[in-house]
Amino acid sequence: MVPASPAAADLEVRALSKRFADHAAVRDLTFSVARGSFFSILGPSGCGKTTLLRMIAGFIRPDSGEITIGGRSMAAVAPNKRPVNMVFQHLALFPMMSVAQNVAFGLARRGVGKAERLRRAQAMLERVGLAGSGDKRTDELSGGQRQRVAIARSMVLEPTLLLLDEPLGALDLKLREHMKIELKQLQSAFGTTFVYITHDQSEALVLSDHVGVMNHGRFEQLGTPQELYFAPATSFVAGFVGANNRLTGSALAVAGDLVDVAAAGGWVIRARAHGTIVTGAPVAVYVRPEAATLARAATGLPQGQGVHAARIVSLLFDGANSVALLREASSGLELRIALPQTGALADLKMGERVCFSFDPERAICFAAEANA
Amino acid sequence: MPDTTMTVNWRRRLVLALLLAPALLWLVGLIILPHVDLALLSFRERVAPREYVPSLAQYRTFFAEPLYWHVFVRTALLSALATALTLAVAFPIAWVIAKVARGRASALLFMVCLIPFWVSETVRTLGWMILLRESGVLPSLLTHLGITAQPVELLYHDATILVGLVYTSLLFMVVPLVGSFESLDNELIEAAYDLGGKGGAILREIVIPHAAPGITAGCIVVFMLTLGNYLTPTLLGGKNSQWFTEQLYTQFITRFNWEQGAALGFLLLGLSTAMVWLGLKLSGQRFSDVMRRA
Numbered sequence: 001m002v003p004a005s006p007a008a009a010d011l012e013v014r015a016l017s018k019r020f021a022d023h024a025a026v027r028d029l030t031f032s033v034a035r036g037s038f039f040s041i042l043g044p045s046g047c048g049k050t051t052l053l054r055m056i057a058g059f060i061r062p063d064s065g066e067i068t069i070g071g072r073s074m075a076a077v078a079p080n081k082r083p084v085n086m087v088f089q090h091l092a093l094f095p096m097m098s099v100a101q102n103v104a105f106g107l108a109r110r111g112v113g114k115a116e117r118l119r120r121a122q123a124m125l126e127r128v129g130l131a132g133s134g135d136k137r138t139d140e141l142s143g144g145q146r147q148r149v150a151i152a153r154s155m156v157l158e159p160t161l162l163l164l165d166e167p168l169g170a171l172d173l174k175l176r177e178h179m180k181i182e183l184k185q186l187q188s189a190f191g192t193t194f195v196y197i198t199h200d201q202s203e204a205l206v207l208s209d210h211v212g213v214m215n216h217g218r219f220e221q222l223g224t225p226q227e228l229y230f231a232p233a234t235s236f237v238a239g240f241v242g243a244n245n246r247l248t249g250s251a252l253a254v255a256g257d258l259v260d261v262a263a264a265g266g267w268v269i270r271a272r273a274h275g276t277i278v279t280g281a282p283v284a285v286y287v288r289p290e291a292a293t294l295a296r297a298a299t300g301l302p303q304g305q306g307v308h309a310a311r312i313v314s315l316l317f318d319g320a321n322s323v324a325l326l327r328e329a330s331s332g333l334e335l336r337i338a339l340p341q342t343g344a345l346a347d348l349k350m351g352e353r354v355c356f357s358f359d360p361e362r363a364i365c366f367a368a369e370a371n372a
Numbered sequence: 373m374p375d376t377t378m379t380v381n382w383r384r385r386l387v388l389a390l391l392l393a394p395a396l397l398w399l400v401g402l403i404i405l406p407h408v409d410l411a412l413l414s415f416r417e418r419v420a421p422r423e424y425v426p427s428l429a430q431y432r433t434f435f436a437e438p439l440y441w442h443v444f445v446r447t448a449l450l451s452a453l454a455t456a457l458t459l460a461v462a463f464p465i466a467w468v469i470a471k472v473a474r475g476r477a478s479a480l481l482f483m484v485c486l487i488p489f490w491v492s493e494t495v496r497t498l499g500w501m502i503l504l505r506e507s508g509v510l511p512s513l514l515t516h517l518g519i520t521a522q523p524v525e526l527l528y529h530d531a532t533i534l535v536g537l538v539y540t541s542l543l544f545m546v547v548p549l550v551g552s553f554e555s556l557d558n559e560l561i562e563a564a565y566d567l568g569g570k571g572g573a574i575l576r577e578i579v580i581p582h583a584a585p586g587i588t589a590g591c592i593v594v595f596m597l598t599l600g601n602y603l604t605p606t607l608l609g610g611k612n613s614q615w616f617t618e619q620l621y622t623q624f625i626t627r628f629n630w631e632q633g634a635a636l637g638f639l640l641l642g643l644s645t646a647m648v649w650l651g652l653k654l655s656g657q658r659f660s661d662v663m664r665r666a
Binding site: 084085088105 | 557560566
């Protein structure tokens, strides 16, 4: 979890709330971000993550609560005085200036002399791998280069905190994958604390040291990417982070940690209970595609797990991420199950009868929520 | 095959010619032909009734007569001043319409700028006269409030002419400015602010460079309208106005000296062309970019 010691935290948020006319955008949020770490706020659009980021940057005034950056309260500090810089969603490079002038803009506002600021801008451009591009216009750069200019423009001011507002959103898929790696490398090279907001769970998982999963203005869970993926705290996190099969039903029998769940059509599945599950209560079970094993016959499955019958609906080949969509025989529910990476089942056909099983320890059962 | 291609090309050219015909007729018939005629007029001199010889006498008169010179320079300077004042007044208005007000409020503000143009320029100017003349609304209000002992004549000053010109030109500056400001991404302003910029620096480094084509377009339009305005300077400035268009009117209508009038007209055309060229040079803008904004 995020270290609680305030000495090591660059950003501390305490009981922060913001209401807009008809809805609460951010509700009583408390968290801290350790110095030098990469922290992501992950959530669907409208969850309040942009409001939260803009409150940290100072563009929105919170209704209540406190933001402390580098140990200093930001209550009365205007955005242009905060030790925080932001990389905007559309980067917001100044088209009327050259690349070097863009990077030197913040230094000029601080009264750094012309020769000195051009020297520092040049040095910063070298650090982000754009040594020769200082005199170019911003529209002569590629998407990835523009992104690096936006980061350089902020980093040259040596902020305590760099905020990034979904900067990869506007890039195409291939470049996005590339920029993910580049962002991670830039962050570890600079050692600056990054606060990154995104709705893309893969970006959050790949980049972050810690992730806060946000929904309806609150953090559903705050933890490392591994914790979110393997031990989701709520039904929402289980459904939002990574691919997951969601099976609803009611609890038939509770035996210690394990629950037998009756899904549609009398199909019974066994899963690990999260929190207290009462017999007869409505529940939702989450099974990751890679947690289940697929085989042509029951003999090909691990021993001691419940065997389920199904028919292949569709095969989605995507290299190592290939999955089979199948329909369970008794309930008619659709499931995604990962195909083995060995290529063992590469000759499966649509409509073929198969069977599958999963370890009940890796299927998580939540009590169903009203809004889930 | 080549035959059909040629027919298609021909047909396309014919359609294009037909579509352009009204505009071309307009341009040639109402703008180019009269100007050619005026140019010819300006380069001749009447030596006897119905007897003319080519000469530069009309232009010589202009340079020899100090009154013409004086009025010419005065008109140019006052027009430039009126343009600058219009820009200063229109800038915050356009900013509010484009960036501060939202939805209905923004449309309403735009309407407020447009409403004065629902009545004719003559009526509008006469309205100013009712307000400003010695026995008018404003002087009696000033006396009533004890600011002046007696009603003062507010008409027939240079300041009055400037007020009238700015009022008449405001919309033509507001429209291109609103267009420029609307196309300015708010993220850029936020980014400049985030990087430590204050109001003045953001205005100088971000807003004005972005809006430069719009500002130049507005200034050119307003300057040309002001320079060629006849009604406002004449009515609000009276005999003191000494606007160059009055000299033109006098030559053509009062003196019936078309030759001199034509020469003065061409000098005015030269003046506005020169000032526009100078404005473009000083602001570093290209004519085609600016005209797209206007």
